[in-house]
Amino acid sequence: MVNGSQQQFFKSAGSPTPVNESAAPGRVGDVRRRNLSLVLDSIARTGDAKPSRAQLAAGTGLTKAAVSSLVADLVESGLVSEVGLYRDGERGRPGQGLELSSRRGVVGMEINVDYLAVGLVDLGGNLRFHSTVESRNRGMAPDEVMEGLRVLVAEAVAAAGADNVAILGGGLAVPGLVDERRNIVVSAPNLHWENEHLDPGSLLEGAPLGVRLSNEANSAALGELWYGNGPADFLYVSGEVGVGGGVIIGSDLYLGPGGSAGELGHIVVHPEGPVCSCGGAGCLETFAGQEAIFDAADIPEGSLSERIEQLLAALAAQEPNALKAVHDAGRYLGVALASSARLMDIDAIVLGGHFALLAEWLRPALLASLERYAPGLLEPKNLTVSGLEHSGTLLGAAGQVIRSVIESPFEFLLASKLA
Amino acid sequence: MVNGSQQQFFKSAGSPTPVNESAAPGRVGDVRRRNLSLVLDSIARTGDAKPSRAQLAAGTGLTKAAVSSLVADLVESGLVSEVGLYRDGERGRPGQGLELSSRRGVVGMEINVDYLAVGLVDLGGNLRFHSTVESRNRGMAPDEVMEGLRVLVAEAVAAAGADNVAILGGGLAVPGLVDERRNIVVSAPNLHWENEHLDPGSLLEGAPLGVRLSNEANSAALGELWYGNGPADFLYVSGEVGVGGGVIIGSDLYLGPGGSAGELGHIVVHPEGPVCSCGGAGCLETFAGQEAIFDAADIPEGSLSERIEQLLAALAAQEPNALKAVHDAGRYLGVALASSARLMDIDAIVLGGHFALLAEWLRPALLASLERYAPGLLEPKNLTVSGLEHSGTLLGAAGQVIRSVIESPFEFLLASKLA
DNA sequence: TCCAATTAGTTTTCAATCTGAACTATATGG
DNA sequence: CCATATAGTTCAGATTGAAAACTAATTGGA
Numbered sequence: 073m074v075n076g077s078q079q080q081f082f083k084s085a086g087s088p089t090p091v092n093e094s095a096a097p098g099r100v101g102d103v104r105r106r107n108l109s110l111v112l113d114s115i116a117r118t119g120d121a122k123p124s125r126a127q128l129a130a131g132t133g134l135t136k137a138a139v140s141s142l143v144a145d146l147v148e149s150g151l152v153s154e155v156g157l158y159r160d161g162e163r164g165r166p167g168q169g170l171e172l173s174s175r176r177g178v179v180g181m182e183i184n185v186d187y188l189a190v191g192l193v194d195l196g197g198n199l200r201f202h203s204t205v206e207s208r209n210r211g212m213a214p215d216e217v218m219e220g221l222r223v224l225v226a227e228a229v230a231a232a233g234a235d236n237v238a239i240l241g242g243g244l245a246v247p248g249l250v251d252e253r254r255n256i257v258v259s260a261p262n263l264h265w266e267n268e269h270l271d272p273g274s275l276l277e278g279a280p281l282g283v284r285l286s287n288e289a290n291s292a293a294l295g296e297l298w299y300g301n302g303p304a305d306f307l308y309v310s311g312e313v314g315v316g317g318g319v320i321i322g323s324d325l326y327l328g329p330g331g332s333a334g335e336l337g338h339i340v341v342h343p344e345g346p347v348c349s350c351g352g353a354g355c356l357e358t359f360a361g362q363e364a365i366f367d368a369a370d371i372p373e374g375s376l377s378e379r380i381e382q383l384l385a386a387l388a389a390q391e392p393n394a395l396k397a398v399h400d401a402g403r404y405l406g407v408a409l410a411s412s413a414r415l416m417d418i419d420a421i422v423l424g425g426h427f428a429l430l431a432e433w434l435r436p437a438l439l440a441s442l443e444r445y446a447p448g449l450l451e452p453k454n455l456t457v458s459g460l461e462h463s464g465t466l467l468g469a470a471g472q473v474i475r476s477v478i479e480s481p482f483e484f485l486l487a488s489k490l491a
Numbered sequence: 492m493v494n495g496s497q498q499q500f501f502k503s504a505g506s507p508t509p510v511n512e513s514a515a516p517g518r519v520g521d522v523r524r525r526n527l528s529l530v531l532d533s534i535a536r537t538g539d540a541k542p543s544r545a546q547l548a549a550g551t552g553l554t555k556a557a558v559s560s561l562v563a564d565l566v567e568s569g570l571v572s573e574v575g576l577y578r579d580g581e582r583g584r585p586g587q588g589l590e591l592s593s594r595r596g597v598v599g600m601e602i603n604v605d606y607l608a609v610g611l612v613d614l615g616g617n618l619r620f621h622s623t624v625e626s627r628n629r630g631m632a633p634d635e636v637m638e639g640l641r642v643l644v645a646e647a648v649a650a651a652g653a654d655n656v657a658i659l660g661g662g663l664a665v666p667g668l669v670d671e672r673r674n675i676v677v678s679a680p681n682l683h684w685e686n687e688h689l690d691p692g693s694l695l696e697g698a699p700l701g702v703r704l705s706n707e708a709n710s711a712a713l714g715e716l717w718y719g720n721g722p723a724d725f726l727y728v729s730g731e732v733g734v735g736g737g738v739i740i741g742s743d744l745y746l747g748p749g750g751s752a753g754e755l756g757h758i759v760v761h762p763e764g765p766v767c768s769c770g771g772a773g774c775l776e777t778f779a780g781q782e783a784i785f786d787a788a789d790i791p792e793g794s795l796s797e798r799i800e801q802l803l804a805a806l807a808a809q810e811p812n813a814l815k816a817v818h819d820a821g822r823y824l825g826v827a828l829a830s831s832a833r834l835m836d837i838d839a840i841v842l843g844g845h846f847a848l849l850a851e852w853l854r855p856a857l858l859a860s861l862e863r864y865a866p867g868l869l870e871p872k873n874l875t876v877s878g879l880e881h882s883g884t885l886l887g888a889a890g891q892v893i894r895s896v897i898e899s900p901f902e903f904l905l906a907s908k909l910a
Numbered sequence: 911t912c913c914a915a916t917t918a919g920t921t922t923t924c925a926a927t928c929t930g931a932a933c934t935a936t937a938t939g940g
Numbered sequence: 941c942c943a944t945a946t947a948g949t950t951c952a953g954a955t956t957g958a959a960a961a962c963t964a965a966t967t968g969g970a
Contacts, residue, residue: 097553098525100928100955106517107957126918134516138957140919157965164917165965305748319834321748328836329724329740339830340864343761343823351866352829404762408830410771411758415736415831417747445759447770519926519956526928545947554929559948576937583946584936 104142105482107134111142112481115152115170119196122155124167143170149485150176150238151195151477172196179228179242179276180470183217184288185210185262185313186376190224191463192232192239193470195477197299199463201231214257214268218275225275240477241281243469244272245291247312249332252285261349262313280487284473288465289334289424290325292458293318295468296422298475300460303420307412308458309336309405311425315357319416326416337361339408356408360401362426368397380429387433395433402434406441414446420454424464431457523561524901526553530561531900534571534589538615541574543586562589568904569595569657570614570896591615598647598661598695599889602636603707604629604681604732605795609643610882611651611658612889614896616718618882620650633676633687637694644694659896660700662888663691664710666731668751671704680768681732699906703892707884708753708843709744711877712737714887715841717894719879722839726831727877728755728824730844734776738835745835756780758827775827779820781845787816799848806852814852821853825860833865839873843883850876 129139146152158169172195182189192201248260272283293308310316317336319326337357345354386394548558565571577588591614601608611620667679691702712727729735736755738745756776764773805813
């Protein structure tokens with residue numbers, strides 16, 4: 073696209089500052105990119121209803137002619153399938169039902185502190201295969217962990233083959249800050265990883281869309297948005313060893329300019345609070361992280377699942393230290409959420425991780441705290457608990473790849489035409 | 492756009508859930524909308540360099556033919572003017588310099604607690620006229636305040652007439668939460684306004700783009716972004732009677748789903764802090780608002796400008812209470828900013844209002860606090876003071892209307908063709 | 911049984927828009 | 941005064957969706 077006039081422009085010595093670089097110009101073809109995405113998104117949203125071309129035309133505002141042409145491309149690429157005639161008992165020619173192909177899938181993968189998990193998600197969002205193994209990954213070398221994951225991935229690939237599902241790509245979620253573009257785990261304190269370069273693509277050789285690295289809390293938030301019961305705007309609170317968060321605004325993940333937004337764990341909730349592992353002080357994590365809660369509740373060292381069991385038992389037995397530990401965690405979580413929700417103008421919260429498990433005991437203290445520090449901001453019904461349990465992160469990790477296809481089908485069509 | 496097939500669609504009783512409503516479809520004409528904006532934006536960004544069509548073609552990636560056609564429309568509408576031949580001493584035909592017309596302007600207006608201000612800003616961002624009057628607006632009825640503003644607006648209109656500048660619209664900033672669409676000041680505690688309906692359009696009868704209501708801190712942040720020294724991502728902190736904020740992300744104002752994001756004043760900085768006027772507790776405003784600082788510094792009641800004078804004098808005289816008051820304000824401001832910057836992943840801060848006036852004394856405490864609560868997050872050079880003084884809010888308020896034209900010139904062209 | 915009515919989807923014509931190449935316009939410098 | 945260089949315009953060609961006419965497939969009633 074560097075043409076003659078541009079070269080001439082830079083040669084011109086006495087010229088003033090060059091025109092600022094700006095966004096790409098609109099081309100006639102962009103219209104088709106947008107409409108392909110629009111139609112594909114409409115099919116995705118309509119989901120089980122399996123819309124016909126005519127219904128899509130009505131829903132999108134495009135003409136039937138345009139929709140037919142767009143759908144033809146999408147069907148040819150394999151992203152959309154016709155699922156037989158659709159009749160509703162009325163007069164007239166029945167429509168051809170359309171759906172996102174269940175013969176195309178994405179592998180969701182998760183590395184966490186105490187386990188590895190893999191799932192196969194088809195374009196329609198169905199979890200067709202799911203496998204989890206316990207694995208003490210804290211302090212393990214990334215290569216070793218990746219080898220363990222490879223075994224699980226092989227199962228998913230086999231399941232896909234047996235089901236005749238073509239794998240388009242994968243999403244890999246890790247509990248830490250990632251540089252998605254360069255496949256680097258910048259910092260995952262709970263794994264003791266720092267600036268580790270991964271090669272997620274090697275987990276799924278040959279998948280046209282590759283494997284996308286993402287943060288665990290962000291993926292869980294997106295899973296909640298797409299496949300759970302998250303509204304268009306909410307804060308997802310991930311209680312793992314650390315306290316993480318995902319910010320969903322306008323049905324979109326808010327990542328911030330540098331990609332590390334949503335760090336709920338390091339909101340300052342008490343200016344005279346203890347020093348935090350991040351070097352700061354008074355962070356939420358020092359009051360509501362797993363270690364802080366177990367310590368305050370006098371739960372002895374052990375594996376995570378054991379300690380959670382013990383804590384729940386202690387709570388059920390009304391042991392004062394356990395009750396106080398969870399109450400305090402809820403109170404400080406309320407401080408952080410009151411500040412965050414006000415700053416970002418968000419009025420819904422979804423709890424995940426250990427906060428979901430402790431919700432019964434945590435919720436009253438958290439609601440009271442929210443009411444004290446930000447009265448009227450949040451209706452109690454907008455404080456919910458994740459409904460996806462352990463598959464939320466997987467679904468979100470895979471979903472990001474699926475959404476990227478839905479948002480840019482044109483690029484996918486091009487690639488599949490070349491191949 | 493409701494055609495036959497849509498009606499049929501809704502009649503069809505047995506049909507499944509209708510296709511979800513989605514974004515508008517792309518039309519061929521959208522390409523021109525986008526490119527008109529692209530070219531106009533390029534001219535705006537290039538600013539004083541007054542680019543030629545050929546330079547715009549190189550800068551935008553469009554062909555010369557397309558740029559010529561687009562520029563013709565923009566010139567015809569009056570948004571862009573040709574400013575004579577541009578020669579740079581090189582060979583070849585000289586280009587026609589282009590600039591945003593200085594014969595089109597927008598009136599920026601500000602209602603604040605202690606003053607009213609009006610300015611005339613041309614499309615190129617030049618403040619061509621500026622007038623401020625002291626006015627004790629706290630507790631005054633909106634109608635009365637609007638009458639006072641009307642006098643100032645008449646001056647600006649007269650100045651525009653004398654200068655042969657056509658007024659396209661206006662922007663009115665107020666120190667409170669606004670509902671821009673319905674022209675309601677939802678809450679401006681420092682004016683004692685609550686759900687007051689204003690009629691900003693009546694301030695500039697006949698202006699084709701009307702008058703746009705906005706929040707003072709948000710406008711000041713945008714003023715800093717467009718006409719001051721704000722980077723693409725920063726938090727603007729507005730120290731007025733209350734503590735307000737504006738969040739700029741990706742060179743865009745972040746308003747949040749409900750339009751009230753950036754409420755820095757009500758971040759909780761101490762869970763055992765005093766009750767705040769908002770009903771919460773421990774809010775930043777209770778430590779760093781003007782009242783809190785004046786109280787702690789033992790500055791007696793009086794007019795704002797007098798009290799500020801006295802405080803600055805006390806600081807210059809090293810009076811311990813004054814020093815401590817400002818130090819504490821800086822410390823708690825640091826707590827709030829550490830949390831906010833981490834949550835939203837932002838690494839630059841611009842101080843305005845009384846924080847700008849006190850910067851010399853505030854800055855050390857603020858930097859120390861940021862380093863304590865979020866070590867390494869923010870380089871000291873990224874903590875700056877607003878350079879626009881009292882015109883930032885005006886420029887931002889007017890700038891929002893100017894930006895709306897730059898972002899959607901097609902609509903403006905349509906309107907000006909009809910008239 | 912067969913045709914009118916109804917709905918789905920395709921084909922055709924048209925207008926909008928950008929690209930690319932050829933062309934015209936206007937300057938500099940030897 | 942003309943070669944060269946640069947700015948800007950004109951025009952054919954390609955892509956795309958709108959609009960309308962058309963074909964396809966179904967139901968229900970005569």
